[in-house]
Amino acid sequence: MNIKDYLDSTYLKTNVQAGLSESENIVVAQGFIQEAIEEGFKLIMIRPDRVALAKEMIVAAESKVLVGTVIDFPEGKSSLDKKLDEALECIQNGADDLDFVCNYEAFKAGDVDLVEEEILKGTQLGLKHNKTVKWIIEVAALNESQIAQFSALIKNVVISNFNERSFSSVFVKSSTGFYKTENDLPNGATVSSIKIMLENASPLPVKAAGGVRTYEEAVKMVELGVKRIGTSGAKAIANGEESSSQY
Secondary structure (H helix, E strand, O other), X not given: OOHHXXXXXEEOOOHHHHOOOHHHHHHHHHHHHHHHHHXXXXXXXXXXXXXXXXXXXXXXXXXXXXXEEEEOOOOOOOOHHHHHHHHHHHHHOOOOEEEXXXXXXXXXXXXXXXXXXXXXXXHHHHHHOOOEEEEEOOHHHOOHHHHHHHHHHHHHHHHHHOOHHHHHHEEEEOOOOOOOOXXXXXXXXXXXXXXXXXXXXXXXXXXXXXXXXXXXXXXXHXXXXXXXXXXXXXXXXXXXXXXXXOO
């Protein structure tokens, strides 16, 4: 298999997180975008304020690399209106994929109506503009039962409200890669969490994000059934090396 076809190369660090100035961090982002173009990765995943830059570079290079971005990242606690406004701005700036952070705390608290509405409205917005939509459930914040229930909830909203032809454009995604865990527990995709997602999200596709650091791990995820892998170490993985990235 060509593992590059599954890789969403990712750079999501803020200036503060990267320990860089605004101009320095833009240079790093440009490097990731250029690398995605040169390596032919499926997608470059970038923060909303870098979407226009990524699109400009990709168009100039006449590349087929997609531009993805994150919505309400990384906590997913914003109002639905704020989520939709941010998503629409990203669409207007050229985003192809919209990776929304679900309000997983609301889900855990039992506010299913709130979560169902944001999934419905966010998916409607994305599909209306022919975009791919991914819903991040943050598996490290959930137990196994909650992972299963959350994946099924997203599936049920989608199959109840959208045409079957749309299903392949709506993903359930494991993680932001930025969740803080205790005792150095994994904060991203694991084989066990991905298996649960695949079992409960089908027929929706699944994206494994965070924690995939080697070519062998990436291949394992694809063999399990995932359709996309999010990593900030895409080149290392594609080259058969181990990524030292933390997300």
